[in-house]
Every structure is written in structure tokens, then in C-alpha cells.
Amino acid sequence: MAKKKTTEEMSFLDHLEELRWHLIRSTLAILIIGSAAFAFSKIIFDKIIFAPTRMDFPTYKFFCSIATYFGFDSDFCAESLPFTIQSRTMAGQFSADIWTSVWAGFIIAFPYVLYEIWKFISPGLYEKERKNSRGFIIIASFLFFLGVLFGYYVVAPLSINFLGTYSISDVVTNEFDIGSYISTLRASVIACGIIFELPIIIYFLTKIGLVTPAILKKYRKIALVVVLILSAIITPPDVASQIVVAIPIIFLYQISIYISGYVLRKEAKREAKLKKKAASK
Structure with a gap:
């Protein structure tokens, strides 16, 4: 059996071939899990997708209890949301079922997709870097699922409640097409999942020298304004909801500054050790 080429021996086309197989395996994993999701689509739609359309959703009950405690009237305390969801095309429900299953497959298979990405990039790292990054898949997956939950339980219901009652x-x-409703829910969930990957993204950008703590601190005020603007767009027009959405993102940005500083300190120590070894020879 032929021995597999090392990273140094592989040509550009070899790298492309290797990447192609990682993408194929990732796609197959998404499709297999998506097929399983398609088999249970009725449960997924009734219990998950359409759950934010009912006023017994945990988020609505939470905000209703806060409003009641302070003696305010709130749309979160209504008996039902004043809109209906409809399908206006022949293939509308079937198309929604297929694409929802695919996206469900992507979300569930995300750790495996990360694993395939890691298998592709890890041969180009130093042995010590591979050891220090062993928790990459676990941490990145945790942050992604945390973001998905935040999007589903916070951003999506706030957006649906506001747009549905406007x-x-x-x-x-208000008679919303099923595609419009699902795209709103999907955008909230996937976007938050990706946003919560900010510390991981900053880690790798710092590793390749594109980002430093100084740059992040310099643009912190601008980032804060951008976060508040995004929060105002995806939430109802009240300060409390905007703060609820903005706080985790600001917190992640601050963590990213510390991570960037940690990476630079580690790099400085490694370079100092290399210089010391070179000087001692």
C-alpha cells in the first residue's frame, strides 16, 4: 500500500484533492442527518419551528412575567400572536420541509464539519500548536450551539413577536408565507451561531497576524455602536430587548481581546525560547 504523502510533499493539486474529500465527507454527514430530520419533520415543525408562534413559548412567558412584575402592559402577555402562516405555492411546504431538514443536518453535524476542517488544516501546524489546539472542536462546537440556543430562545422570538404584532x-x-417565517427563524439561529464563534475567529486571525489586542481595543467603541445597531434591527424597538441581545455579543468581543492578547504572549514566549536556543549554540 502506498504511503500517504506528507504535507511538505503535497502539491497544490494534492491539497485540492484532499480538501475535496473533506468537503464530500462533510456534505454526506449533513445529508445523512438531514434525511433523519426529514423523517421526523412533523415533530421538528410542530415542536421546534412553530413553537415561537405560540404564547406559551418560554421566552414570552419570561418577558411577560417581568412586565407583570413592574406593572407594565406587554404584547408578550397576549393570548395569541395576531398572524397566520400560509403556503401560497404548490411546492411551498415540500420545499420548506427539504431545506429545513438540510439546515437541521448542518446544525447537528456542525462538530463533524469542524472535525473535517481541522483534519485539513492541522497538518500545516507545528506539533506544539496541534497539542495546544486539541480542544478546538469542543470549544467551537460549544460556542456554536450556545449561539444557536441564544438565537432560538432570544433573538428569534423577539423578532417574531415584534414583526407579528406590528x-x-x-x-x-398579517398572513406570512411559510418561507418568510422560516427564513426569519433560520437567519436568527444561524447568524447567532456564527457570531458566537467570534473568539475562535479572533484566535486564528491573531495567529496569522491580522488582528492584535491593540486593534480590537482601538475599534471597541465602533464595534459597540455596530452591535447596538444590529440589536435595534433584529429586536423590538425597546431598550430592554436591545440590551438583552447586545450584552452577550459585547461580552464575546471582550473575551476575544483577552484571547488575542494570550495568543501574542504565547507567540512572544515561543520566539524568545527559539532565540535563546539559537544564542546558546
Whole structure:
């Protein structure tokens, strides 16, 4: 059996071939899990996808209890949301079922996709770097799922409640297409999952020298404004909801500054050791 080429011996086309197989395995994992999700699609839609359309959703009950405690009237305490979901095309429900299953497959298979990405990039790292990055898949997966849960239980219901109750006139009734509803939910969940990967992204950007703690601190105020603007866009127009969404993102940004500083200190120590060894020879 032929021995596998080392990273140094592999040509550009060999790298492309290696990447192709990692992508194929990742896609197969998503499709296999997506097929399983398709088999249980009725449960997924009734218990998960359409759960934020009912006022017994945990987020609505939580905000309703806060409003009640302070004696405020709130849309979160309504008996039902004033909108209906409909399918206006022949293949609307089937298409929604297929694509929801695919996205469910991506979310569930995310740790395996990361594993395939890690298998592709790890041969290019030093042995010590590979050892120090062993927890990459676990940490990145944890942050992604944390972001998904945040998007599902915080961002999505706030957006759905606000957009579902928004009205310019009693003449207009809210009848949302199933594709529009699912895209709103999906965007909230996937976007938050990716945003929560910020510390991991900063880690690798610092490793390759594109980001430093000084740069992150310099643009911290701008980042804060951007976060508040995004929070204002995806949440109802009240300060409390915007703060709820903004706090985790600001917290992640601050953690990213510490991570960037940690990486630079580790790199400085490694370079100092190399210089010391070179000087002693």
C-alpha cells in the first residue's frame, strides 16, 4: 500500500484533492442527518419551528412575567400572536420541509464539519500548536450551539413577536408565507451561531497576524455602536430587548481581546525560547 504523502510533499493539486474529500465527507454527514430530520419533520415543525408562534413559548412567558412584575402592559402577555402562516405555492411546504431538514443536518453535524476542517488544516501546524489546539472542536462546537440556543430562545422570538404584532392599519392583516417565517427563524439561529464563534475567529486571525489586542481595543467603541445597531434591527424597538441581545455579543468581543492578547504572549514566549536556543549554540 502506498504511503500517504506528507504535507511538505503535497502539491497544490494534492491539497485540492484532499480538501475535496473533506468537503464530500462533510456534505454526506449533513445529508445523512438531514434525511433523519426529514423523517421526523412533523415533530421538528410542530415542536421546534412553530413553537415561537405560540404564547406559551418560554421566552414570552419570561418577558411577560417581568412586565407583570413592574406593572407594565406587554404584547408578550397576549393570548395569541395576531398572524397566520400560509403556503401560497404548490411546492411551498415540500420545499420548506427539504431545506429545513438540510439546515437541521448542518446544525447537528456542525462538530463533524469542524472535525473535517481541522483534519485539513492541522497538518500545516507545528506539533506544539496541534497539542495546544486539541480542544478546538469542543470549544467551537460549544460556542456554536450556545449561539444557536441564544438565537432560538432570544433573538428569534423577539423578532417574531415584534414583526407579528406590528401593524400600520387595521385594514391590513398579517398572513406570512411559510418561507418568510422560516427564513426569519433560520437567519436568527444561524447568524447567532456564527457570531458566537467570534473568539475562535479572533484566535486564528491573531495567529496569522491580522488582528492584535491593540486593534480590537482601538475599534471597541465602533464595534459597540455596530452591535447596538444590529440589536435595534433584529429586536423590538425597546431598550430592554436591545440590551438583552447586545450584552452577550459585547461580552464575546471582550473575551476575544483577552484571547488575542494570550495568543501574542504565547507567540512572544515561543520566539524568545527559539532565540535563546539559537544564542546558546
